[in-house]
Amino acid sequence: MADLKYKVIVGLEIHVQLCTKSKMFCGCAVEFGAEPNSRVCPVCLGMPGVLPVMNKQAFEYAVMVGLALNCRIPMFTKWDRKSYYYPDLPKNYQISQYDLPLSENGYIEIPLESSQTKRIGIIRAHLEEDAGKNLHATGNFSQVDLNRTGTPLLEIVTEPDMNSGAEVRALAVELQRMVRFLGVSEADMQKGHMRFEPNINLIITRGDGEFRTPITEIKNLNSFRALERSVNYEAQRQLDEFIETGIVMEMGNKTTRGWDDEKEVTVLQREKEEAHDYRYFPDPDLVPVELTQQWLDEIKSRLCELPLKKQMRYVQEYCLSDYDAGVLTADRSTADFFDEAVKAGGEPKRLCNLITQTGLKITKEKNCSINDLSVTPQSLADLAKMVEDSIISAGSAATIFEAMVETGKEPDVLAQELNLIQKSDAGELEKIVDTVLMENPQAVEDVTSGGKKEKKAMGFLLGQVMQKTKGQANPKVVSEILAKKLG
Ligand code: ZN
Ligand code: MN
Secondary structure, eight states: OTTOEEEEEEEEEEEEEOOOSBOSSSSOBOOTTOSTTOSOOHHHHTOTTOOOOOOHHHHHHHHHHHHHTTOBOOSEEOOEEEEOOBTTBTTSEEEEOOSSOSEEEEEEEEEOSTTOEEEEEEEEEEEEEOOOEEEOOSTTSOEEEOTTTTOEEEEEEEOSOBOSHHHHHHHHHHHHHHHHHHTSOOOOGGGTSEEEEEEEEEEEEETTEEEEOOOEEEOOBOSHHHHHHHHHHHHHHHHHHHHHHOOOOOTTOOEEEEEETTTTEEEEEEEOOOGGGGOOEEOTTSOOEEOOHHHHHHHHTTOOOOHHHHHHHHHHHHOOOHHHHHHHTSSHHHHHHHHHHHHTTOOHHHHHHIIIIIIHHHHHHHTSOGGGSSOOHHHHHHHHHHHHTTSSOHHHHHHHHHHHHHHOOOHHHHHHHTTOOOBOOHHHHHHHHHHHHHHOHHHHHHHHTOSTTHHHHHHHHHHHHHHHTTTOBOHHHHHHHHHHHHO
16 A cells, blocks of 8 residues: 555535625525525515516626636526425526536636636526525424525536635635625625535556545535534545445445534535436426626626736835735735825835734724725825835824724824824934033943944934934934944
């Protein structure tokens, strides 16, 4: 067994709930946590004789994601019925898209360690409706809540291009950031807005050949942690199983497993259905969607600079660290605020420090977005400029930023009020320097005679001037005066 090597192969299916006000094919509100079965109507309940009508917004949101995933967007797409019977699906079929999805053949770049990225293929992304929820809360019976029935879901299917739990997680996180930037989903994991189903197997090479283990699909994961851990667990389990039994992939031996979050193991659920089990056929109640170039262009115009691209631009253009660029692009409002402040003339690195160190500390405390603070990008740029121009010290900038949030006043006003303006008047500072030099002849001697004490003595004299001015002297100007006077 010493020569055994293996590679983990993972493809991912992701369901993303789109943040439309109403459902996919009826006017019911999409609302989390409402009274059970209070957001339903004959259409989403699947009563006989009703007619579904497509939610245009949901379709446009889906196309936006398709475009962001570099997919081909066909001009013609249609709806199909996927038949299956389950208590949370009273009409016995789900409206989905089978052979003509609204987008296909794209890719997404995901960030890996040390600024590297990897391209993961996207097979397709299509629209469908969600099912209801079975509740098993009390007694020896189950209940069903159909409020979620008919909620628009975007199903995204990737190529099996990922090779570790960490890569799968990176894709999931990047996708969350992307749909949030696009404003098409809240992508709140706690509310089940993103659900993941990884397909995993191994390619094992050994002295006697190359082997592929049977594919397993893990159903319905709704956290990044569970996603990553279940993939890693499953890879190890398949390896152990192969070594023990020699089982390899064949037609029909794909299985479905569930993730037990407590025990951190996957559990066999069932043999996988094939597509023909769902008896897909075109939905006779819905007209196909025909895009026009004008409509597609209009949707395209709503795209924004995507987060990973933005993050890489910050690193290249502004020389920010990958970490800082990642913090600024973690959400759209922070990135937009930063972009605006740079446009308003602030130095990017300075603005980055102010936002990531002071701004995000405040927003975390207040549990709000940076736009909710009464500070405009222009005011923050002005504050950054005051540091660049040595009007205030870098340390004072944080104090003033906090005061700006509290008072809504402009930075120059606050610098005055808080007495934080640095003394840069050379004439005034020269007098103070003279006094310090007179009071400290030994330090002066150490500097003028050169030698190893020079640097330390110079620092001491600077410190004395800062102390006499209560820290308000501009250290750069003081250093210049000291250098001039002491040769
Ligand atoms: Zn409805
Ligand atoms: Mn689906």
